[in-house]
Amino acid sequence: MFSKSVQQNIVIISGPSGVGKDTIMEKLSFNNPKVHIAITATTRPPRTAETNGVNHFFYSKSQFKKIMDNDELLESAFVYNNYYGVPKSEVYNYPSHIIFIRVDVQGARRLKEILPNSIFVFIMPQSLSDLKLRLQKRHENSDDDIEKRLRESKTEINDKEWFDHIIVNKSGHLISSVNKLSKLLGL
Numbered sequence: 655m656f657s658k659s660v661q662q663n664i665v666i667i668s669g670p671s672g673v674g675k676d677t678i679m680e681k682l683s684f685n686n687p688k689v690h691i692a693i694t695a696t697t698r699p700p701r702t703a704e705t706n707g708v709n710h711f712f713y714s715k716s717q718f719k720k721i722m723d724n725d726e727l728l729e730s731a732f733v734y735n736n737y738y739g740v741p742k743s744e745v746y747n748y749p750s751h752i753i754f755i756r757v758d759v760q761g762a763r764r765l766k767e768i769l770p771n772s773i774f775v776f777i778m779p780q781s782l783s784d785l786k787l788r789l790q791k792r793h794e795n796s797d798d799d800i801e802k803r804l805r806e807s808k809t810e811i812n813d814k815e816w817f818d819h820i821i822v823n824k825s826g827h828l829i830s831s832v833n834k835l836s837k838l839l840g841l
Contacts, residue, residue, distance in 0.1 A: 668762040678831050738758070
């Protein structure tokens with residue numbers, strides 16, 4: 655599907671919900687025209703301040719199934735009662751860029767089969783209690799949802815060893831995490 659040279663410019667970013675994946679990617683891509691953050695598709699409703707076509711492509715479940723049926727997605731998954739996927743166009747349309755693809759660990763595993771020459775980075779919290787505080791500070795998730803995400807994060811953290819690189823994103827040390835990823839990618 656994608657040549658080895660294209661795959662080597664694709665960086666798969668994964669980690670537990672709330673660990674700071676988006677924030678790290680956004681900081682690294684700011685004023686860096688060589689970097690493109692792939693916009694993923696989802697059936698979940700937008701969070702506060704999210705915009706369709708900027709943060710995600712927001713679809714109804716029937717619309718999402720249509721793009722799946724049309725083979726428009728690189729990979730897709732059903733996570734937290736919603737569909738998520740990576741449109742192929744987010745890679746095809748940016749051939750000379752470093753492309754960040756943000757996915758859950760389940761999606762990263764599938765992408766490892768599809769894009770084995772890509773760079774796989776796991777973003778890890780300094781602790782589960784820190785992760786819980788991050789999720790609570792979002793003010794977007796119910797207590798039950800936070801507990802479900804924390805349970806899932808334990809499984810994801812236990813599955814981190816197959817990633818090429820692991821970066822611990824400590825609270826209050828965002829720039830350190832951004833710098834580690836930047837150095838890793840030679841940016």
